[in-house]
Amino acid sequence: MVYLQAALSESLRLYPSVPVELKQVLKDDVLPDGTRLKKGAQVFNFLFSMVRMESIWGKDCLEFKPERRIKDGKFLSANQFKYPVFNAGPRRCLGKNFSYTQMKIVAISVLLRYSVKVVEGHSVVPKLTTTLYMKICLMVTLRPRLVNNA
Numbered sequence: 001m002v003y004l005q006a007a008l009s010e011s012l013r014l015y016p017s018v019p020v021e022l023k024q025v026l027k028d029d030v031l032p033d034g035t036r037l038k039k040g041a042q043v044f045n046f047l048f049s050m051v052r053m054e055s056i057w058g059k060d061c062l063e064f065k066p067e068r069r070i071k072d073g074k075f076l077s078a079n080q081f082k083y084p085v086f087n088a089g090p091r092r093c094l095g096k097n098f099s100y101t102q103m104k105i106v107a108i109s110v111l112l113r114y115s116v117k118v119v120e121g122h123s124v125v126p127k128l129t130t131t132l133y134m135k136i137c138l139m140v141t142l143r144p145r146l147v148n149n150a
């Protein structure tokens with residue numbers, strides 16, 4: 001279960017369901033990098049880019065590596081501001097735990113019955129909208145697993 005949690009988190013890092021957020025500035029403010037923001041300004045937060053930045057995630061930032069989220073056999077929760085896939089701060093996603101439960105149920109239901117292999121040469125091309133899609137569907141081969149019902 002630890003590896004599945006890490007794999008789902010890592011998938012959402014590289015392909016965040018909410019790839020871009022729009023925020024509005026309530027009062028004049030200064031970002032940590034010195035950028036000045038005027039009240040009423042709109043700020044696009046490009047999560048899709050942020051979760052792939054080398055300065056935040058290291059040289060292997062573009063690699064799918066669930067292991068980066070596991071230490072001593074335990075799942076490592078990332079700082080919400082480093083991993084804002086579910087937003088960060090007081091307006092964090094209320095459905096985070098629920099969505100992990102859903103994703104695990106779906107993954108387990110499929111993996112229990114089938115071995116899944118992505119079709120050779122098929123590449124995932126993201127389609128950026130307010131939520132993230134794939135430009136074309138994910139082409140996979142499913143091989144039934146032998147289930148022992150005894």
Ligand code: HEM
Nearest residue numbers: 017018021022085086087090091092093094095096098099
């Ligand atoms: C992988 C699944 C999900 C992801 C990546 C996700 C991500 C996010 C993000 C980024 C926000 C902030 C949006 C913004 O303010 O611009 C958000 C807000 C929210 N999400 Fe999710 N979400 C997921 C699933 C769910 C589910 C399943 C539910 C409900 C059962 C849910 C309920 C909410 C609610 C109520 C908010 C608004 C929170 C607030 O503004 O105080 N989310 N989510």
